[in-house]
Amino acid sequence: MLDVLTAPAAPAIKHRQDYRPPAWLVPNVALDFALDPAATRVRARLEVTRNGEGDAPLRLDGDGLTPLSVSVDGLAVNDWRIEDGQLVVPLTGDAHVIETEVAIAPDQNTQLMGLYSSGGNLCTQCEAEGFRRITFFPDRPDVLATYRVRMTADKARYPVLLANGDPVARGDNDDGTHWAEWHDPFPKPSYLFALVAGDLACNAGTFTTRSGREVQLGIWVREGDLPKTDHALHALKTSMAWDERVYGREYDLDVFNIVAVDDFNFGAMENKGLNIFNSRYILADPDTATDYDYDAIAAVVAHEYFHNWSGNRITCRDWFQLSLKEGFTVFRDQGFSADQGSAAVKRIEDVRGLRASQFPEDAGPLAHPVRPESYLEISNFYTSTIYNKGAELIRMMATILGPERFRTACDLYFDRFDGTAATCENFVACMEEGGGVDLAQFRLWYSQAGTPRVSASLDHDGGRATLRLAQQVPPTPGQSAKEPMVLPLRIRLFGAETGQPLGPEQLVLLNETIETIVFDGIAERPVLSINRGFSAPVTIESDRTAADLAFLARHDDDPFARYEAMQQLMLDTLIAGAVEGEADHRAVIDAVADTLDDPALDPAFVAEAVLLPSESFVGDQLSIVDPEAIYRAREALRGDLGRTLADRWRTIYEANSSDAPYAYTPAAKGARRIRNVALGYIAASGASDAAEMAFRQFERADNMTDRQGALSTLVNGDSDLREAALDIFYNRYSGNALVLDKWFQTQALSTRDDTLEAVAALAEHPSFTLANPNRARSLIGAFAVNQRAFNRADGAGYRFLADQLIALDRLNPQTAAKLLPPLGRFRRFDPARAALMRAELERIVATPGLSKDLFEQASKSLA
Numbered sequence: 039m040l041d042v043l044t045a046p047a048a049p050a051i052k053h054r055q056d057y058r059p060p061a062w063l064v065p066n067v068a069l070d071f072a073l074d075p076a077a078t079r080v081r082a083r084l085e086v087t088r089n090g091e092g093d094a095p096l097r098l099d100g101d102g103l104t105p106l107s108v109s110v111d112g113l114a115v116n117d118w119r120i121e122d123g124q125l126v127v128p129l130t131g132d133a134h135v136i137e138t139e140v141a142i143a144p145d146q147n148t149q150l151m152g153l154y155s156s157g158g159n160l161c162t163q164c165e166a167e168g169f170r171r172i173t174f175f176p177d178r179p180d181v182l183a184t185y186r187v188r189m190t191a192d193k194a195r196y197p198v199l200l201a202n203g204d205p206v207a208r209g210d211n212d213d214g215t216h217w218a219e220w221h222d223p224f225p226k227p228s229y230l231f232a233l234v235a236g237d238l239a240c241n242a243g244t245f246t247t248r249s250g251r252e253v254q255l256g257i258w259v260r261e262g263d264l265p266k267t268d269h270a271l272h273a274l275k276t277s278m279a280w281d282e283r284v285y286g287r288e289y290d291l292d293v294f295n296i297v298a299v300d301d302f303n304f305g306a307m308e309n310k311g312l313n314i315f316n317s318r319y320i321l322a323d324p325d326t327a328t329d330y331d332y333d334a335i336a337a338v339v340a341h342e343y344f345h346n347w348s349g350n351r352i353t354c355r356d357w358f359q360l361s362l363k364e365g366f367t368v369f370r371d372q373g374f375s376a377d378q379g380s381a382a383v384k385r386i387e388d389v390r391g392l393r394a395s396q397f398p399e400d401a402g403p404l405a406h407p408v409r410p411e412s413y414l415e416i417s418n419f420y421t422s423t424i425y426n427k428g429a430e431l432i433r434m435m436a437t438i439l440g441p442e443r444f445r446t447a448c449d450l451y452f453d454r455f456d457g458t459a460a461t462c463e464n465f466v467a468c469m470e471e472g473g474g475v476d477l478a479q480f481r482l483w484y485s486q487a488g489t490p491r492v493s494a495s496l497d498h499d500g501g502r503a504t505l506r507l508a509q510q511v512p513p514t515p516g517q518s519a520k521e522p523m524v525l526p527l528r529i530r531l532f533g534a535e536t537g538q539p540l541g542p543e544q545l546v547l548l549n550e551t552i553e554t555i556v557f558d559g560i561a562e563r564p565v566l567s568i569n570r571g572f573s574a575p576v577t578i579e580s581d582r583t584a585a586d587l588a589f590l591a592r593h594d595d596d597p598f599a600r601y602e603a604m605q606q607l608m609l610d611t612l613i614a615g616a617v618e619g620e621a622d623h624r625a626v627i628d629a630v631a632d633t634l635d636d637p638a639l640d641p642a643f644v645a646e647a648v649l650l651p652s653e654s655f656v657g658d659q660l661s662i663v664d665p666e667a668i669y670r671a672r673e674a675l676r677g678d679l680g681r682t683l684a685d686r687w688r689t690i691y692e693a694n695s696s697d698a699p700y701a702y703t704p705a706a707k708g709a710r711r712i713r714n715v716a717l718g719y720i721a722a723s724g725a726s727d728a729a730e731m732a733f734r735q736f737e738r739a740d741n742m743t744d745r746q747g748a749l750s751t752l753v754n755g756d757s758d759l760r761e762a763a764l765d766i767f768y769n770r771y772s773g774n775a776l777v778l779d780k781w782f783q784t785q786a787l788s789t790r791d792d793t794l795e796a797v798a799a800l801a802e803h804p805s806f807t808l809a810n811p812n813r814a815r816s817l818i819g820a821f822a823v824n825q826r827a828f829n830r831a832d833g834a835g836y837r838f839l840a841d842q843l844i845a846l847d848r849l850n851p852q853t854a855a856k857l858l859p860p861l862g863r864f865r866r867f868d869p870a871r872a873a874l875m876r877a878e879l880e881r882i883v884a885t886p887g888l889s890k891d892l893f894e895q896a897s898k899s900l901a
């Protein structure tokens with residue numbers, strides 16, 4: 039394990055059990071910035087008070103900082119020292135004022151942590167440990183301070199100066215600079231600090247809270263992007279109203295600003311009163327953003343806004359508690375999105391996302407509990423497990439409590455812990471107390487990693503149905519033996535002849551290794567619908583036949599279960615095809631036909647239900663992944679579906695083509711979705727006119743959803759129209775970075791045989807750069823999840839990724855580390871591929887000057 043490996047700089051591993059309260063608190067801080075891209079001066083004035091007994095010196099975190107001056111209570115001192123970057127100041131009393139001054143260079147900051155330049159503007163990113171790159175401070179989430187911030191900057195270059203909280207004053211100096219002062223009355227941890235200085239335009243709005251306070255809203259972007267901000271502003275207002283209605287949570291400052299920047303390591307950041315966003319989660323118009331982008335923008339705007347309560351008003355005691363704010367906030371944003379459109383489709387998308395990212399994480403060398411025990415670099419723990427599995431834990435507790443008691447328990451949590459830095463345990467205790475339930479065993483979900491597997495078999499005999507359930511939690515790194523967990527499984531039986539439900543749905547709390555549940559008075563042969571709504575994040579292995587699954591795909595009254603039955607049927611067929619070289623496609627074809635023919639179904643749901651599981655998801659079910667065999671099996675089934683149901687696909691394609699102008703409505707979105715799915719099947723059928731159809735759609739489209747859908751279809755094929763479409767797309771959007779990302783990504787995801795060569799060439803394209811995280815992810819990140827192209831037998835895909843990661847690590851360790859996991863999946867591949875992957879991981883680990891971010895990911899993958 040990692041403990042026995044020696045990292046290049048032997049960085050310290052942090053353990054959850056080592057938590058100690060801070061020796062010093064900082065009730066108030068005043069910061070004064072003389073902003074300049076090459077050399078910014080930061081003066082900090084900290085009021086510090088001793089916390090508890092002892093005579094520990096004051097230790098202020100710093101990363102790459104050298105103090106220009108240090109003073110205590112107004113007098114310059116020189117008995118300070120620097121230890122591991124920290125500024126250590128001996129102090130005799132219990133309360134002092136410490137002042138420091140440092141110089142930093144935002145222009146040189148390629149890591150995008152701390153204060154950095156993006157597109158000519160200056161902005162900050164402090165979560166998790168970026169504040170220590172700006173000034174000396176106890177940079178830990180349990181030190182809550184009120185902040186007063188003064189900024190001075192060149193007025194022509196940076197006309198807009200923003201920080202957290204409310205604006206206090208501003209003015210001009212006579213040397214061409216101007217200044218602004220902001221004050222945030224809510225005590226907050228340093229990771230929520232933010233400032234922005236730039237040449238920005240504002241889409242302004244207002245929101246009146248339910249208690250009648252008017253809040254000034256602003257979405258700040260470069261002038262030319264202003265027309266693309268209405269959707270985000272609307273989403274913000276909708277989120278504010280939703281949080282009042284659903285959770286009783288009101289906004290608390292007079293202003294709420296959002297700034298969009300092009301260079302950002304993650305999606306967005308919830309800094310108090312001043313959210314900073316990756317521009318891809320703000321900017322949208324029909325010509326440049328897909329329906330998927332529009333939905334993601336609303337979800338991320340909501341997510342960051344909801345953090346104001348779940349994250350800011352109540353923050354985390356330490357970073358091991360990260361899921362306290364992230365799991366809960368993801369759960370909240372999922373609820374918001376579900377309420378904006380089809381809740382069933384939203385649940386399907388969320389589960390698909392969980393299976394695509396969290397399940398593989400939980401099954402691999404980087405598996406960790408939702409509340410981890412240790413880490414080397416906290417940035418590596420912004421994972422799908424913390425976020426998405428964390429949200430599933432909240433969802434399970436909400437299911438166990440039921441809506442009313444869940445709301446009572448949330449109110450209790452918000453009231454009790456407002457203004458504090460709390461723990462996951464605090465949250466669960468509120469669920470227990472407010473909900474009147476015992477969650478002792480449930481807590482294992484926070485400490486045990488790995489996706490539980492549940493086997494289910496149903497017998498029927500003389501009017502009695504017997505359901506046998508068994509659970510098993512697989513071993514994960516550092517956790518060889520597991521306890522049985524509490525799995526809330528929503529279950530219902532259906533009659534095989536009548537298609538009618540046999541009794542109401544039941545919530546079964548499986549908490550033993552093996553359990554038997556008896557249903558009496560069951561005359562008809564029952565078919566089992568289990569884990570409805572994906573009530574527990576587990577894998578179900580059942581003895582249901584293809585006929586049973588096809589039956590559920592037609593008759594289940596839970597839309598998720600219906601989708602799931604279809605997926606399982608497809609999965610079984612694809613696995614048979616991959617393992618045996620051929621499979622009987624009839625059951626899938628019939629089920630797809632029936633789904634397409636059911637007039638009662640929402641087209642958006644149908645589009646999800648008829649899509650085959652991804653190649654990676656099929657691979658995840660196999661102990662040894664054969665990427666070529668999986669690809670062939672999937673293409674064979676796609677082709678068969680395309681040909682056998684050719685008339686239906688064409689009918690659907692035509693029926694959902696309309697001359698009506700673009701609209702972002704659920705009906706219009708559903709039509710675009712099913713039409714693009716139909717186009718994909720028409721192309722898969724090998725129809726001679728498929729490329730022309732796609733190209734026609736590409737040319738006529740008045741929106742990006744149709745244009746990109748057509749482009750993806752063309753990019754997978756080899757018609758001459760492919761190159762034509764790529765050129766047209768590139769030239770049309772060469773000035774739009776977010777759309778060019780799509781151009782790179784679409785090619786990196788291509789199913790063609792020459793994708794690696796194409797991607798390697800694109801890495802040399804003049805528009806490609808590793809310095810912009812969105813661009814790096816769009817090419818390198820997308821390629822690494824293209825299962826067949828990445829896992830080419832000659833290892834060229836592995837070598838390409840390792841080369842790129844080593845180069846990227848020098849600029850931006852966080853982003854490099856995020857892209858490493860596909861290389862760590864070698865245990866799931868044949869010995870030849872596994873050896874090639876290991877060799878690349880070893881090459882990465884041996885690279886001189888490697889960051890601890892990439893070192894941790896690569897070395898844990900090898901362990």
Ligand code: 0A1
Pocket residue numbers: 163164165166303304305306307308341342364420
């Ligand atoms: N708290 C943010 C995610 C985030 C984390 C780290 C960052 O640093 C580069 C940026 C953003 C969220 O959950 O949205």
Ligand code: ZN
Pocket residue numbers: 341345363364367
């Ligand atoms: Zn978050």
